[in-house]
Amino acid sequence: MPGPLLLVAVAAAAAAVLCGLWSKRQRHALPLPPGPPADPFLGHLRLMPSHNPHETFFEWSKQYGDVMYLDVLGKPVLILSSEDAATDLLDKRSANYSDRPRFPIYQRIGWRDIMAFLPYGTYYRKLRKMFGVPFDRAQVAAYKPIQEQEANALLMNVLRDPAALDTHVHRYSAAIIFEITYGHRVRSHDDEYFRMSEQFIRLLLDAGRPSLLDISEHFDKLPSWFPGAWYQRYIQDTAPFLHHMIDHPVAVVQKEMAAGTAQPSFVSHHIDELARQGKLTDETRHDVRMLAHQILGGGSETTWHTVMLFVACMLLNPDAQARAQAELDGVVGRGRLPDFTDRAALPYVGALVQETMRWNPVLPLGVPHRAVAEDEYRGWRVPAGATVLANAKAIAWDARRFHEPHRFKPERFLPAPAGAGEAFPVGAVFGWGRRICPGRFLADNSAWLAIARLLAAFDSPSTRLDSPPIATLTLPLICPSPQSRVVMENPQTYVAYRFEKSGAPLARVELPWADPQEGEVVVKVLASGVCATMVP
Numbered sequence: 279m280p281g282p283l284l285l286v287a288v289a290a291a292a293a294a295v296l297c298g299l300w301s302k303r304q305r306h307a308l309p310l311p312p313g314p315p316a317d318p319f320l321g322h323l324r325l326m327p328s329h330n331p332h333e334t335f336f337e338w339s340k341q342y343g344d345v346m347y348l349d350v351l352g353k354p355v356l357i358l359s360s361e362d363a364a365t366d367l368l369d370k371r372s373a374n375y376s377d378r379p380r381f382p383i384y385q386r387i388g389w390r391d392i393m394a395f396l397p398y399g400t401y402y403r404k405l406r407k408m409f410g411v412p413f414d415r416a417q418v419a420a421y422k423p424i425q426e427q428e429a430n431a432l433l434m435n436v437l438r439d440p441a442a443l444d445t446h447v448h449r450y451s452a453a454i455i456f457e458i459t460y461g462h463r464v465r466s467h468d469d470e471y472f473r474m475s476e477q478f479i480r481l482l483l484d485a486g487r488p489s490l491l492d493i494s495e496h497f498d499k500l501p502s503w504f505p506g507a508w509y510q511r512y513i514q515d516t517a518p519f520l521h522h523m524i525d526h527p528v529a530v531v532q533k534e535m536a537a538g539t540a541q542p543s544f545v546s547h548h549i550d551e552l553a554r555q556g557k558l559t560d561e562t563r564h565d566v567r568m569l570a571h572q573i574l575g576g577g578s579e580t581t582w583h584t585v586m587l588f589v590a591c592m593l594l595n596p597d598a599q600a601r602a603q604a605e606l607d608g609v610v611g612r613g614r615l616p617d618f619t620d621r622a623a624l625p626y627v628g629a630l631v632q633e634t635m636r637w638n639p640v641l642p643l644g645v646p647h648r649a650v651a652e653d654e655y656r657g658w659r660v661p662a663g664a665t666v667l668a669n670a671k672a673i674a675w676d677a678r679r680f681h682e683p684h685r686f687k688p689e690r691f692l693p694a695p696a697g698a699g700e701a702f703p704v705g706a707v708f709g710w711g712r713r714i715c716p717g718r719f720l721a722d723n724s725a726w727l728a729i730a731r732l733l734a735a736f737d738s739p740s741t742r743l744d745s746p747p748i749a750t751l752t753l754p755l756i757c758p759s760p761q762s763r764v765v766m767e768n769p770q771t772y773v774a775y776r777f778e779k780s781g782a783p784l785a786r787v788e789l790p791w792a793d794p795q796e797g798e799v800v801v802k803v804l805a806s807g808v809c810a811t812m813v814p
């Protein structure tokens with residue numbers, strides 16, 4: 279005879295199973311979230327925008343709401359266009375929404391084990407743990423000297439060749455990553471690693487951005503003549519190069535470690551640690567290689583685009599630039615460059631960095647998540663396997679959270695009464711739940727430093743490139759004394775100096791303020807960068 283406790287347990291289990299079946303059936307009967315009218319066979323395929331899908335989704339969300347359903351060749355896609363919906367599903371229910379859809383192109387070019395594209399599971403969690411510690415909030419402080427050194431190189435490069443600003447900013451973001459990851463210092467634009475990262479970006483751009491079609495489960499089944507079959511060449515071109523890019527730098531670190539010349543780095547740390555634990559195998563070496571490559575993939579282009587976006591924002595919003603420069607002048611003065619110790623005293627510059635990130639999120643649809651099991655949300659059914667996209671642009675431009683969201687207004691993030699006290703949309707910028715960007719603390723420091731120093735040293739370089747220099751100075755490139763005293767020839771006009779040596783232009787400096795008074799300008803060429811001071 280079974281005891282009463284066992285009977286109760288069996289009855290409870292049966293009830294739970296029946297309840298589960300019943301609620302599953304009931305959930306299955308729920309309607310799908312709203313969306314534009316679909317074709318009976320192709321679903322929304324023909325409506326799918328090939329360019330800037332986030333803009334189209336943003337427009338659709340005004341009609342269909344913040345939880346929108348699309349069907350792409352039978353694949354369910356959910357678009358979340360509000361902070362509430364994205365937080366409810368991707369943060370609060372992240373046990374179900376931390377998976378990724380398959381990325382067939384990426385898998386074929388060699389990114390099978392790239393953490394950002396891995397399904398949520400044991401292997402992903404292992405890699406995320408290995409990735410996490412060196413980039414947590416406290417640990418990233420160790421990288422500040424690298425960021426400062428590269429910010430100085432950025433200023434010098436902009437000074438020498440302002441027209442190549444984009445390349446200089448790319449070098450800044452890539453060089454930080456290369457030194458942290460492989461202990462490799464980028465010393466020139468011809469650096470082998472920097473060239474590799476340029477070629478990598480070119481390949482991505484040449485091939486075009488993978489579209490929503492590429493994340494479809496059906497991608498593998500598409501014939502090569504199918505519109506958009508450019509991927510065939512893309513895979514051919516990219517795979518061997520990527521292989522080299524993934525393997526080579528780690529092989530170099532291992533050689534240097536054997537020779538005792540390796541600089542401390544993410545790779546050397548993990549190899550040492552694995553060896554110490556007796557776990558250094560081909561398999562774990564592969565993990566380290568893929569993680570190291572992931573740091574560049576996740577961290578370089580995003581930071582580069584953030585800084586370039588800042589330049590665009592300054593060209594469009596000179597008042598915000600002037601206000602940030604006034605704050606820098608007041609706190610830092612003009613005799614040195616800002617550094618991390620000034621950060622807390624520069625609230626407007628901090629808000630300006632945040633507003634740059636909000637105004638045009640670098641990843642406007644984030645990275646897709648995937649619902650593992652069927653779910654119910656606000657009375658709608660979310661099918662198992664649905665791709666879930668958070669529309670960062672719609673969230674960052676939500677008029678219920680941000681006043682005049684289309685306008686660039688750093689002060690929105692300043693606490694009242696100085697500003698509107700609005701909350702920075704972390705999710706829209708850095709993602710959600712267990713998949714939130716693990717490089718966000720490093721990224722935040724890199725973006726802040728580059729922006730603060732560019733503001734301190736230059737005044738919209740790209741707008742002033744065409745201004746003819748009004749004074750030509752002859753200075754050696756590296757000044758023998760740290761200070762060179764220069765008298766301005768025409769103080770009323772905009773200041774642009776060309777440094778020449780033996781008649782050949784070496785560099786041109788544009789001083790960071792627009793209306794100098796009459797007097798002398800002291801141009802300091804410091805080991806740590808360039809700055810200039812007005813002497814009344």
Ligand code: HEM
Nearest residue numbers: 394576577580581641644645707708709710713715717721
């Ligand atoms: C301003 C710069 C950056 C922005 C805007 C940014 C943004 C993002 C976003 C939106 C995601 C997707 C999160 C999600 O799935 O919900 C992501 C993922 C990721 N980011 Fe960043 N990121 C930046 C810099 C970095 C840096 C510097 C690193 C490396 C040090 C990095 C490494 C990664 C990795 C590894 C992932 C994948 C995480 C996962 O799937 O678990 N990112 N990032």
